[in-house]
Amino acid sequence: MTGTTQQAPGTTPTTTVGLELDDVTLTLGDGDSTVTALDHVSLTVPPGQLLAVVGPSGAGKSSLLAVAGALGLPTAGVVRVAGVDVSALNAARRADLRRRRIGFVFQSGNLLPALTAVDQLRFALHVAGERVGRDGRDPRTLLGQVGMAHKADRRPHELSGGERQRVGIARALVTAPALLLVDEPTAALDRARSHEVVQLLATETHEYGVATVMVTHDHDVLEHCDRVVEMEDGRLTA
Amino acid sequence: MFLAWRELWFARSRFGLMGAVVGLVAVLVVMLSGLSSGLVNDGVSGLKKLPVTAFAFDDGTAVDSAFSRSTVDRDQLAAWSAQDGVAEAALFGNQLVNAEGANGEAVDLALFGVEPDSFLAPAPDAVADGEGLGDATGIVVSDTVTELGLGVGDTVTIERLGTELTIVGVLDGQHTFGHVDVAYVPLETWQEIHSGALPGTEVRPEAYDEATAVALSVADGAELDTAAGDSDAATMTVPLDESFDGSPGYAAETLTLNLIQLFLYAISALVVGAFFTVWTIQRKHEIAVARAMGASTGYLVRDALGQAAVVLVVSTVVGMAVGVGFGALMTSTPMPFALEAGPLAVAAALLVGLGLLGAAASVGRIAHVDPLTALGGQR
Ligand SMILES: Nc1ncnc2c1ncn2[C@@H]1O[C@H](COP(=O)(O)OP(=O)(O)OP(=O)(O)O)[C@@H](O)[C@H]1O
Ligand SMILES: [Mg+2]
Numbered sequence: 001m002t003g004t005t006q007q008a009p010g011t012t013p014t015t016t017v018g019l020e021l022d023d024v025t026l027t028l029g030d031g032d033s034t035v036t037a038l039d040h041v042s043l044t045v046p047p048g049q050l051l052a053v054v055g056p057s058g059a060g061k062s063s064l065l066a067v068a069g070a071l072g073l074p075t076a077g078v079v080r081v082a083g084v085d086v087s088a089l090n091a092a093r094r095a096d097l098r099r100r101r102i103g104f105v106f107q108s109g110n111l112l113p114a115l116t117a118v119d120q121l122r123f124a125l126h127v128a129g130e131r132v133g134r135d136g137r138d139p140r141t142l143l144g145q146v147g148m149a150h151k152a153d154r155r156p157h158e159l160s161g162g163e164r165q166r167v168g169i170a171r172a173l174v175t176a177p178a179l180l181l182v183d184e185p186t187a188a189l190d191r192a193r194s195h196e197v198v199q200l201l202a203t204e205t206h207e208y209g210v211a212t213v214m215v216t217h218d219h220d221v222l223e224h225c226d227r228v229v230e231m232e233d234g235r236l237t238a
Numbered sequence: 239m240f241l242a243w244r245e246l247w248f249a250r251s252r253f254g255l256m257g258a259v260v261g262l263v264a265v266l267v268v269m270l271s272g273l274s275s276g277l278v279n280d281g282v283s284g285l286k287k288l289p290v291t292a293f294a295f296d297d298g299t300a301v302d303s304a305f306s307r308s309t310v311d312r313d314q315l316a317a318w319s320a321q322d323g324v325a326e327a328a329l330f331g332n333q334l335v336n337a338e339g340a341n342g343e344a345v346d347l348a349l350f351g352v353e354p355d356s357f358l359a360p361a362p363d364a365v366a367d368g369e370g371l372g373d374a375t376g377i378v379v380s381d382t383v384t385e386l387g388l389g390v391g392d393t394v395t396i397e398r399l400g401t402e403l404t405i406v407g408v409l410d411g412q413h414t415f416g417h418v419d420v421a422y423v424p425l426e427t428w429q430e431i432h433s434g435a436l437p438g439t440e441v442r443p444e445a446y447d448e449a450t451a452v453a454l455s456v457a458d459g460a461e462l463d464t465a466a467g468d469s470d471a472a473t474m475t476v477p478l479d480e481s482f483d484g485s486p487g488y489a490a491e492t493l494t495l496n497l498i499q500l501f502l503y504a505i506s507a508l509v510v511g512a513f514f515t516v517w518t519i520q521r522k523h524e525i526a527v528a529r530a531m532g533a534s535t536g537y538l539v540r541d542a543l544g545q546a547a548v549v550l551v552v553s554t555v556v557g558m559a560v561g562v563g564f565g566a567l568m569t570s571t572p573m574p575f576a577l578e579a580g581p582l583a584v585a586a587a588l589l590v591g592l593g594l595l596g597a598a599a600s601v602g603r604i605a606h607v608d609p610l611t612a613l614g615g616q617r
Contacts, residue, residue, distance in 0.1 A: 062613050071610050099532025106612055110527045114248035126240040127533045183613050
């Protein structure tokens with residue numbers, strides 16, 4: 001496992017795919033009141049593509065991220081991240097897959113308050129057990145790429161919402177993931193800042209050849225995306 | 239420990255506050271431990287320094303008053319001397335008396351009546367000043383008697399009886415019993431005093447057969463068959479360390495102090511447990527983020543326990559250092575106070591160990607944080 005190629009042993013046919021959902025269904029809730037959050041969803045995201053998922057509230061966008069990010073298992077269907085079948089993995093192995101292969105960018109950054117910007121990135125490397133010069137990327141260089149070099153030693157409470165989102169993106173990329181999952185990155189930002197952040201996501205997606213799925217309510221920023229899919233009632237409609 | 243160290247620094251005032259509580263508990267524990275050791279020394283150091291394995295008291299005496307109530311005789315001594323495994327057996331007399339020095343000053347003494355040629359008599363190398371037992375009215379006393387201004391050659395008079403005893407030797411170190419200085423006295427003289435006979439009057443003849451207990455010492459590697467000995471000699475045998483309960487006030491004092499220390503340990507563990515419970519709940523969202531990033535439960539639990547260990551060890555060490563500093567001032571006062579490395583090490587281990595247990599109870603919550611909650615906007 002070196003560089004940004006997503007090689008997984010024995011899965012040669014799918015190595016060119018960052019994320020693959022094949023007929024995925026997710027039912028939530030218990031007993032009589034079950035909700036079909038994902039309804040026979042099939043989706044393929046190749047490396048280097050920024051895919052936007054839009055749709056009304058309750059459409060199943062967060063559920064899609066949870067299943068794609070190996071946070072939960074689908075009720076039916078197959079989820080492959082960098083060629084690895086997620087449904088075959090137990091919780092510990094899914095955590096391992098997350099720290100090595102998947103990067104998350106959360107709404108409003110969700111940085112750890114005790115850590116400086118550069119330590120947010122170092123923490124991700126530490127969790128993944130990787131060191132700079134192997135699979136991981138150099139934290140300060142990456143912070144420079146997202147325009148945060150001058151605030152590398154600030155803690156989250158000293159950063160603006162847009163700056164936190166930039167650090168969050170750098171943190172998600174530092175472990176050289178194959179799949180980047182982004183949850184409403186512009187929810188807390190003004191127009192100008194929203195465009196900057198999504199533009200940055202597009203740039204990094206292309207530069208690092210990572211498959212990126214971004215959930216958003218913000219139709220303004222779709223122009224920066226390579227592809228847009230719509231969701232409604234758990235189904236992909238476009 | 240990547241996150242743990244940085245959190246310690248980031249939330250240093252909160253951790254400092256909790257550390258201060260643990261540190262203050264550590265100070266108190268040191269003080270109590272010193273007081274405890276001091277009281278034990280005051281209560282039973284005279285017994286501890288006897289080369290005795292066990293005491294055989296007269297059958298039917300209660301342990302807590304054995305040294306004042308029990309009376310044994312030479313037949314019981316003979317029965318014990320014949321037992322297997324007994325290397326030495328000798329009569330031991332014990333009596334607390336009030337006496338006064340040459341200038342009328344009060345001197346309380348615990349008289350240890352021993353035969354001068356028995357294994358109980360102070361060894362020559364234990365006598366720091368003067369000589370050992372021999373002279374009928376010569377006594378060998380604890381060096382704590384010198385604090386009263388008495389020394390070799392001085393005479394003390396036992397109140398009520400008027401018996402005069404002369405200090406012929408001063409022992410090395412503290413020998414006390416029931417907070418009173420020990421004076422070794424020849425058994426025959428002890429028997430006369432114990433019988434209550436005034437000097438010059440007739441002593442009832444049986445008195446010369448009697449003592450408080452048969453002191454036993456066991457041959458190397460031998461096992462004492464107390465049941466057989468007790469039934470042959472009509473005695474009740476108590477190992478030396480259990481006989482401490484027969485020292486006046488000993489059981490009550492040690493129980494009280496141990497109880498206070500127990501409460502302190504419990505308080506400290508609860509404070510640490512409560513702190514880390516609140517701390518973990520506060521960090522719930524961050525833990526969810528870390529788990530979504532792929533941090534395993536083991537990674538996060540190790541981090542949290544390491545953090546707790548750092549706080550506990552640092553505050554315990556600082557608290558104990560302060561406590562030992564205070565203690566050094568205390569040892570120069572008449573307070574019974576003695577700092578001993580053993581009990582302090584045990585106390586430190588208990589504080590850290592129980593604190594970790596308290597922290598462990600709370601970090602269990604880490605395992606139950608759902609990484610899914612990191613998604614979405616709940617914050
Ligand atoms: N834990 C759960 N138990 C039961 N139903 C759930 C659970 N989580 C989500 N749902 C339901 O699943 C459906 C999809 O929810 P999801 O959170 O994926 O929607 P969303 O598209 O992200 O909405 P939003 O834009 O408001 O964030 C909804 O109908 C929701 O009520
Ligand atoms: Mg959502």
